[in-house]
Amino acid sequence: MERIFPKVTGNAKIAENTYEMRLSGDFSSITAPGQFVNFAVEGCYLRRPISVCDVENGILTVVYKTVGKGTEIMSRIRPGETMDVLSGLGNGYDVGAGGKRPLLIGGGAGVPPMYMLCKALVRAGARPVAVLGFNSRNEVFYEDEFKAAGAETHVTTVDGSYGIKGYVTDVIGKLDYTYFYACGPEAMFKAVEKTVKSDGEYSFEERMGCGFGACMGCSCKTKYGSKRICKDGPVLKRGEIIW
Amino acid sequence: MVDTKVTLSGWELDNPVIPASGTFGYGKEFAELYDINILGTFSFKGTTVEPRFGNPTPRIAECPAGIINSIGLQNPGMEHVISEELPEMKKYFGKKVIANLGGANIDEYARLAEAFGKEEQVGILEINVSCPNVKDGGMAHGTSCENVYNIVKRLKSVTEKPVYMKLTPNVTDIVSVAKACEDGGADGISLINTMTGMRVDLKSKKPVVANKIAGYSGKGVFPVALRMVYQVYEAVKIPIIGMGGVSCAEDVVEMMLAGASAVGVGTANLINPYASKEIVEALPAVMEKYGINSLKDIIGGAHNG
Numbered sequence: 273m274e275r276i277f278p279k280v281t282g283n284a285k286i287a288e289n290t291y292e293m294r295l296s297g298d299f300s301s302i303t304a305p306g307q308f309v310n311f312a313v314e315g316c317y318l319r320r321p322i323s324v325c326d327v328e329n330g331i332l333t334v335v336y337k338t339v340g341k342g343t344e345i346m347s348r349i350r351p352g353e354t355m356d357v358l359s360g361l362g363n364g365y366d367v368g369a370g371g372k373r374p375l376l377i378g379g380g381a382g383v384p385p386m387y388m389l390c391k392a393l394v395r396a397g398a399r400p401v402a403v404l405g406f407n408s409r410n411e412v413f414y415e416d417e418f419k420a421a422g423a424e425t426h427v428t429t430v431d432g433s434y435g436i437k438g439y440v441t442d443v444i445g446k447l448d449y450t451y452f453y454a455c456g457p458e459a460m461f462k463a464v465e466k467t468v469k470s471d472g473e474y475s476f477e478e479r480m481g482c483g484f485g486a487c488m489g490c491s492c493k494t495k496y497g498s499k500r501i502c503k504d505g506p507v508l509k510r511g512e513i514i515w
Numbered sequence: 516m517v518d519t520k521v522t523l524s525g526w527e528l529d530n531p532v533i534p535a536s537g538t539f540g541y542g543k544e545f546a547e548l549y550d551i552n553i554l555g556t557f558s559f560k561g562t563t564v565e566p567r568f569g570n571p572t573p574r575i576a577e578c579p580a581g582i583i584n585s586i587g588l589q590n591p592g593m594e595h596v597i598s599e600e601l602p603e604m605k606k607y608f609g610k611k612v613i614a615n616l617g618g619a620n621i622d623e624y625a626r627l628a629e630a631f632g633k634e635e636q637v638g639i640l641e642i643n644v645s646c647p648n649v650k651d652g653g654m655a656h657g658t659s660c661e662n663v664y665n666i667v668k669r670l671k672s673v674t675e676k677p678v679y680m681k682l683t684p685n686v687t688d689i690v691s692v693a694k695a696c697e698d699g700g701a702d703g704i705s706l707i708n709t710m711t712g713m714r715v716d717l718k719s720k721k722p723v724v725a726n727k728i729a730g731y732s733g734k735g736v737f738p739v740a741l742r743m744v745y746q747v748y749e750a751v752k753i754p755i756i757g758m759g760g761v762s763c764a765e766d767v768v769e770m771m772l773a774g775a776s777a778v779g780v781g782t783a784n785l786i787n788p789y790a791s792k793e794i795v796e797a798l799p800a801v802m803e804k805y806g807i808n809s810l811k812d813i814i815g816g817a818h819n820g
Contacts, residue, residue: 273548275789312786317733318577319786358788479573479723481582482785485544487537488560488589489575491568498568498589503544 273360273484274301278332280353283346286335287413290381291347292325295332295355302327304364305389306455306475306507309334310483312356316342319358321483321502323455323475325384326391332359335384335413361483362506365473367392371450375472376402376423377440377464379456383414385475387421389453394422401447402426405440405460409433441467465515474513475506517802518809521555521777523754524677524702526611526638528555528777530798531767531810534791535758535779536561536615536641536681537586541600545784546607549792555777557791558613558705559600561643562631564623566592570648576714576723581733581760582782583712585648585726588617593630601636611638615681619651624666625673632674640676641756642666645683645708647730654708657683660695667699677702679756684710684736684743693747704747705756705779707740733782736760741773748774748815762790764797771810772817 278297286292302309302324309332310319320342326333338344349355365385370393378386383404393400402423406412407430415435418425426443427435436443440456441463452472454464461474478501481489485503492499494512499505519530534545536558545551569589576583590596604612614631618624624642631637644657644666656662663680670678680696682689684707693704709730714723722728740759747755757770758779767778783790798810807813 273788275787316577317579317581317786318575479575481575481584482788484788486540486788487575487584487785488540488569488586489584490572491574491586491589492572493568 273358276357276359277354278357280349280351280355281331282351283349285347288410289338290335290411290413291338292333292335293346293349295357296330297332298330299327299332299359301360302332303360305367305392306364306385307360307362308506310358310361311346313342313345315345318481319483320346321361321480323385324388326388337381358483362502363504365389365453365475365507367396369451369471369473370396370398370400370453372398373448373450374398374400375444375447375449375452376400377444377452377454377456378402379405379440379460380407380411382454382456382460382475385455386453387414387417390418390421390423399424401449403428403440403443405456406434407431439463444468462515472510473507474510476501476508477506517799517807518811519798519802521810523639523756523777526677530555530795531771531775531777532791532795532798533557533613533756533777533779534784535781536613536643538781538784541596541604542608543603545788548788551607552609553795554791556610556612556638558615558641558779560590561588561615561617561646562590562593562596562627563588563617564593564626566590566595571725573723573725576729578712578714578731578733578735580735581731583714583724583729583731584709585724585729587648587726588646593627597630597634601634605636612636613639613641615641615643617643617646617649617653621666621669625669628670628678629673632676637676639679639703640670640674641679641681641705642670643681643708645681647683647685647709647711647728648726654683654685657692658686660691663692664695664699667696667701671700679703679705681705681708683708684739684759689743690746690750693751697751697753701753703754703756704751705758706743706747707736707759710736710739732760734760734762737766741770744770744775745773745817749818764794764801767794767798768801768805768807768813771813772815774815774818776814
């Protein structure tokens, strides 16, 4: 972990209630896809943990949904402003576990961390397949980015207004894959858990205090004892999770 | 050169800054960021006889000037802390530490005090009779003068270490509780623990924290904590570790003027992991700005005249 003060270079709406922020700085503390950063937001006491979507050439990209006061304020931040960021938090995904044909499952705000993971897997020689689930057409983002990164990409919408009508699990059942990585709401996880046929890992979300393991605010029970989502997670292996 | 040294029951600290229990773990996460030996000392995560997972999540909610938490004393238990955490801590912290201890009943407090009282690494036993987030013990002890008196008395019979009672602000009269601690033989008082509070989510229309009621801490509680330190200082002769919303070096000085001999920094560590370090580093300049040569000289200064 590192506390840094990067400069915002962009903050644009890319889908319904969804913003893509880019920041310029030294993000060398981010060492794995699936890690997160914790933003201090003017007017909010606690920081806002947001997953890393991409880091390349000193530019951090995060994609976040406006779900409350903090992210609403973030959405109004203009390029040129400086942010107070705790960078390089959490464990991240195990890229080496993916095998030849890893499956990436992203639901809504869980899609962004899959992007950096996708790129890392392609670089490692894998041919990933991505299944991205959204509620509706106006919420869809990053389909082209996943395709450009080299993933076979399937998009589902619950209302059928774009892509395949239904849930990510409607697609997963028809795919072959060596391993899976999932990020999204817990309801999606429970459906995924019933569908998947390989080993894999899930990235969890929880209300956090500090984000770096000190306050024990985001603890969960696993088969191997209690873990802190922020420090020992947010990524947990399928085999250790108690559903 | 200004003098930042303070003394707690014969133990001289380089400075009065003490990260408060529950906001600093066993120090490890912070030792990865900076040399925590610059601190006066720190109070480790409230430890119980048996390991505790704590309360269901969500355990944290934001407030305009702080947070509420209902962790529920999650900790790995007394044996693990003594056999694993303390030896590990020695690698990154060369000073004595404050052991924060939470019992469900008087016998558990005694077991904890006896065990940690034997540890050479421990400078003070800070007895948590004030946690609002556990069903057995915690705050239930600290709201009764008779209970705190009996607990201190028992603990003083099982350990030679200084016993500091950490008190809850959720009482009608903090002074009478503090006096009962002193009468029972306490060596010092730590105050305040969190104030009970809650938040309700407008979307779900339900309490945000799973345990519904939680403990409020952070900047918003500072004036309340300061007032209680001020009142208790007038009533007792034993030293006070003042805490509650302390977020900068000026707050430390203010707390000491009200009567604190040392000052806990809590929630600020969670927002900025360097908060305690920055406060230690800012202290000399703040002292110079206000014409303070020695921090020892200003304890209770607000009571004069």
